[in-house]
Amino acid sequence: MSLRLTFLAGISLAMVTPALSICARNTSLSTVCTAEYVQNALPAAGFLKGVNLDVSSLTVNAVYNYTVPPTFTHPGAVDRSFCNVTFSYSHAGTNDKTNLWFFLPSPDQFQNRYLSTGGASISMTLGEWGLSVGLVYGAVSGTTDGGFGGFDKDLSSVALRADGVLNYDAIAAYGYKAIHEMSVVGKELTRKFYGGNTNGTQTKIYSYFNGCSEGGREGLSQVQKYGTQFDGAAIGAPAIRDTVHWLQGPVVEKTLNYFPPPCELQRITADAVAACDSLDGKTDGVVGRSDLCKLHYDATASIGNPYNCSAVDRSPFQGGPLPAVQGTVSAEAAAVANEIWKGLFDSKNRRITVNNFPSVPLPNAETAFNPFTGSYVPFPNAGVVNLLIRELYTFDFPLDDVTYDTLRDYVLEGMHKIGYPIAAVWPDLEKYRDNGGKVLHWHGEADGTVPAISSTIYHDAVRKTMYPGLGLNEGYEQLNEWYRLFLVPGAGHCDPNPEQPNGPFPRDILKSVIDWVEDDVNPERLPATVLGGPEEGTQQPICSWPLRPKWTGGDLECVFDQVAIDEFVPALDSIPVPVY
Numbered sequence: 261m262s263l264r265l266t267f268l269a270g271i272s273l274a275m276v277t278p279a280l281s282i283c284a285r286n287t288s289l290s291t292v293c294t295a296e297y298v299q300n301a302l303p304a305a306g307f308l309k310g311v312n313l314d315v316s317s318l319t320v321n322a323v324y325n326y327t328v329p330p331t332f333t334h335p336g337a338v339d340r341s342f343c344n345v346t347f348s349y350s351h352a353g354t355n356d357k358t359n360l361w362f363f364l365p366s367p368d369q370f371q372n373r374y375l376s377t378g379g380a381s382i383s384m385t386l387g388e389w390g391l392s393v394g395l396v397y398g399a400v401s402g403t404t405d406g407g408f409g410g411f412d413k414d415l416s417s418v419a420l421r422a423d424g425v426l427n428y429d430a431i432a433a434y435g436y437k438a439i440h441e442m443s444v445v446g447k448e449l450t451r452k453f454y455g456g457n458t459n460g461t462q463t464k465i466y467s468y469f470n471g472c473s474e475g476g477r478e479g480l481s482q483v484q485k486y487g488t489q490f491d492g493a494a495i496g497a498p499a500i501r502d503t504v505h506w507l508q509g510p511v512v513e514k515t516l517n518y519f520p521p522p523c524e525l526q527r528i529t530a531d532a533v534a535a536c537d538s539l540d541g542k543t544d545g546v547v548g549r550s551d552l553c554k555l556h557y558d559a560t561a562s563i564g565n566p567y568n569c570s571a572v573d574r575s576p577f578q579g580g581p582l583p584a585v586q587g588t589v590s591a592e593a594a595a596v597a598n599e600i601w602k603g604l605f606d607s608k609n610r611r612i613t614v615n616n617f618p619s620v621p622l623p624n625a626e627t628a629f630n631p632f633t634g635s636y637v638p639f640p641n642a643g644v645v646n647l648l649i650r651e652l653y654t655f656d657f658p659l660d661d662v663t664y665d666t667l668r669d670y671v672l673e674g675m676h677k678i679g680y681p682i683a684a685v686w687p688d689l690e691k692y693r694d695n696g697g698k699v700l701h702w703h704g705e706a707d708g709t710v711p712a713i714s715s716t717i718y719h720d721a722v723r724k725t726m727y728p729g730l731g732l733n734e735g736y737e738q739l740n741e742w743y744r745l746f747l748v749p750g751a752g753h754c755d756p757n758p759e760q761p762n763g764p765f766p767r768d769i770l771k772s773v774i775d776w777v778e779d780d781v782n783p784e785r786l787p788a789t790v791l792g793g794p795e796e797g798t799q800q801p802i803c804s805w806p807l808r809p810k811w812t813g814g815d816l817e818c819v820f821d822q823v824a825i826d827e828f829v830p831a832l833d834s835i836p837v838p839v840y
């Protein structure tokens with residue numbers, strides 16, 4: 261039985277599609293979705309300093325009766341009609357070109373909302389799939405190619421100049437400028453398209469952001485740098501820091517000189533999940549307290565446990581195929597797991613960066629198999645570090661001279677080279693808060709790609725920075741008025757996690773943001789639905805950080821526990837300035 265099918269069956273579209281009543285303009289889609297009309301609705305020349313729209317690039321077509329398929333984070337929608345619009349712009353004084361793409365709902369389906377959508381990995385766009393999310397909520401939605409040469413291109417095509425050094429125009433576009441420009445242009449296009457006037461009497465058009473992973477980073481970059489741009493942001497598992505933590509696994513393996521078959525580490529993770537499941541008070545295969553799991557589970561308990569995996573047909577990009585393998589967990593593999601879970605420290609015993617807890621998969625510690633030697637070899641996931649920090653177009657990352665201290669140096673170098681344009685860890689959000697903005701930040705607690713601890717550290721930095729005079733609980737109380745973080749028990753990276761399939765998942769994230777912004781419904785617990793197991797389909801709301809789930813009988817309490825703070829908010833002190 262597939263989770264996706266269950267999801268389709270379980271949700272009534274009528275429930276989540278509010279009445280499509282308010283519309284700024286009483287016209288049909290065919291009247292407004294013409295090249296001439298849209299051209300008149302484009303922002304006027306000079307609207308955004310340094311940005312020159314290329315009117316001749318405009319494409320416009322009406323799309324009727326479109327179906328938005330549901331995903332794990334939105335319910336989908338049927339019978340949507342919209343105006344599909346693309347055009348490009350260049351920056352004054354350059355001959356560059358950035359492509360923008362908007363879906364503008366049919367006037368009768370427009371609900372006075374604008375939505376900027378984010379990308380993934382080092383791409384800034386999810387294309388039509390990402391754009392279509394706006395149609396579910398009656399929002400105009402926009403996406404940008406970042407100026408990278410088309411919607412099928414990513415940063416790698418422009419990150420390095422011909423002389424091999426960083427192209428800072430492209431880096432800044434990726435970091436924050438492209439989403440900002442698209443949002444300013446998109447909001448103005450929305451206002452004019454639906455016939456808004458400029459004397460302040462029109463219905464307010466709410467503006468939102470939605471993205472996960474790189475998309476989450478993009479959203480936070482806007483909240484941090486442009487406090488009045490959005491009214492609400494759904495920020496999922498934001499990849500807000502360098503990816504040096506992706507190198508921890510291979511460097512640990514090299515340091516301990518043991519390269520486990522992926523199957524062996526998977527067995528250890530499964531043992532940790534089984535051993536830690538009940539620490540949250542409920543035995544459901546879901547580790548609701550991965551922080552307690554870190555204190556509770558020692559991988560030496562896995563030694564001697566059998567593992568047995570069939571062959572895996574991984575692409576070269578994922579490390580290549582793996583043969584069928586079976587064995588029992590070795591002391592060496594247990595040592596590797598324990599060392600990774602402990603965290604990444606430099607030779608002065610200072611913490612370098614974020615890491616994961618025992619119940620979380622370790623995709624970046626997965627080795628590759630060399631069929632010629634019959635041995636497992638390290639497979640460092642170094643693409644981002646290579647490109648943006650080492651300034652090299654290569655997947656190769658020789659580990660010969662690389663120690664934990666080398667990784668510390670990469671973190672520092674990353675702060676210097678790309679910290680300002682790309683890292684989205686600025687903890688002062690005063691302008692956003694004062695403008696009434698809301699942030700709903702969510703992160704799978706079993707995210708093996710971007711550790712959840714990355715989000716707890718940042719969220720806590722915002723608390724400390726903005727409420728320095730208040731105690732921890734008082735500070736969080738204030739912060740929770742407008743910025744909440746939810747750790748989704750057992751969930752993976754922007755998706756459910758097959759290793760803990762019975763966890764709850766927030767299946768209508770944007771609705772929770774919209775309800776908060778437009779109807780002042782502050783989500784003390786985030787609505788979520790159980791995806792599998794005996795309670796499949798039931799509602800199981802998620803506790804708002806720093807409160808943690810505690811089940812007693814069948815009841816969920818959200819409780820404070822200092823242990824969670826200690827484990828989830830360690831100081832990253834290997835760099836002797838505050839690191840958020």
Ligand SMILES: *[C@@H]1O[C@H](CO)[C@@H](O)[C@H](O)[C@H]1NC(C)=O
Pocket residue numbers: 286
């Ligand atoms: C909207 O259009 C309908 C039908 O075309 C018309 O009956 C109605 O009066 C219009 N409303 C406004 C406010 O113009």
Ligand SMILES: *[C@@H]1O[C@H](CO)[C@@H](O)[C@H](O)[C@H]1NC(C)=O
Pocket residue numbers: 324325339
């Ligand atoms: C859209 O679907 C409706 C029925 O749901 C139908 O009446 C209408 O003709 C369709 N329009 C187009 C353009 O296909």
Ligand SMILES: *[C@@H]1O[C@H](CO)[C@@H](O)[C@H](O)[C@H]1NC(C)=O
Pocket residue numbers: 319320321323344345346
């Ligand atoms: C939207 O417009 C682009 C550019 O013209 C086109 O490639 C794409 O197929 C269109 N999408 C739809 C759904 O019409």
Ligand SMILES: *[C@@H]1O[C@H](CO)[C@@H](O)[C@H](O)[C@H]1NC(C)=O
Pocket residue numbers: 457458459461
């Ligand atoms: C400005 O608002 C007033 C009051 O609602 C309205 O009567 C007027 O038509 C508006 N002017 C423009 C130019 O839209």
Ligand SMILES: *[C@@H]1O[C@H](CO)[C@@H](O)[C@H](O)[C@H]1NC(C)=O
Pocket residue numbers: 568569570586
């Ligand atoms: C390993 O798994 C395969 C396939 O699931 C099974 O046929 C085989 O008997 C297992 N081997 C051991 C030693 O458990």
Ligand SMILES: [Ca+2]
Pocket residue numbers: 536537538539540541542543544545546547548
């Ligand atoms: Ca549990």
